[in-house]
Amino acid sequence: MAREGKVYVFDHPLIQHKVSLMRKTSTTVKEFRELATEVAMLMGFEATRDLALEDVEIETPMCTTQVKMLKGEDIAIVPILRAGLGFVDGMLALVPNAKVGHVGLYRDPETHKPVEYYCKLPVDIEKRECFVVDPMLATGGSAIAAIDFIKKRGATNIKFMCLIAAPEGIEALHTAHPDVDIYIAAKDECLNENAYILPGLGDAGDRLYGTK
Ligand code: URA
Numbered sequence: 001m002a003r004e005g006k007v008y009v010f011d012h013p014l015i016q017h018k019v020s021l022m023r024k025t026s027t028t029v030k031e032f033r034e035l036a037t038e039v040a041m042l043m044g045f046e047a048t049r050d051l052a053l054e055d056v057e058i059e060t061p062m063c064t065t066q067v068k069m070l071k072g073e074d075i076a077i078v079p080i081l082r083a084g085l086g087f088v089d090g091m092l093a094l095v096p097n098a099k100v101g102h103v104g105l106y107r108d109p110e111t112h113k114p115v116e117y118y119c120k121l122p123v124d125i126e127k128r129e130c131f132v133v134d135p136m137l138a139t140g141g142s143a144i145a146a147i148d149f150i151k152k153r154g155a156t157n158i159k160f161m162c163l164i165a166a167p168e169g170i171e172a173l174h175t176a177h178p179d180v181d182i183y184i185a186a187k188d189e190c191l192n193e194n195a196y197i198l199p200g201l202g203d204a205g206d207r208l209y210g211t212k
Pocket residue numbers: 083136138195196197198200201202203204205
């Protein structure tokens with residue numbers, strides 16, 4: 001039976017503080033990027049809590065002993081282009097041997113459906129624990145489509161990480177992919193008429209890359 005995914009809101013004071021700084025209009029591109037990396041590390045620390053460990057024998061300067069080490073770092077980080085790239089450095093600082101896949105989507109102007117324009121994943125994606133990352137979970141459309149694409153390529157063990165989520169996005173993602181755990185730093189109020197999150201932080205891609 002499929003595992004039932006859960007929604008985890010990381011209310012650690014450091015995460016909350018840094019996300020609040022990211023929301024401020026006065027936060028510069030440089031600061032925003034640095035904060036994204038820091039929050040990704042803090043969230044990644046919590047989201048990797050259930051990675052498997054194994055007993056390994058090592059030599060210390062004093063004696064031989066058994067210690068716990070990661071069983072294998074079979075992790076894939078999958079940013080949704082382009083804003084998801086803001087999470088990659090922070091995650092890689094924690095799990096430097098992780099492989100990184102990329103998924104790029106655009107919304108078809110006529111059908112309004114997400115269309116994949118780029119998808120490059122580790123060849124053994126089916127064996128890996130996949131962390132799909134995108135800072136904003138708004139309608140859920142991109143996250144749902146990206147997870148559809150990587151499931152089609154064989155991934156089964158998937159977690160989704162974002163900074164800020166709208167209730168509508170959480171509901172849609174959970175309904176479409178009930179097996180996927182959702183990790184968020186803040187649950188905001190709602191979406192506006194353009195599907196931007198309120199109060200949110202604006203366009204995460206623009207804020208990371210200084211575009212408008
Ligand atoms: N994407 C963003 O970057 N911001 C939002 O508020 C919603 C979607």
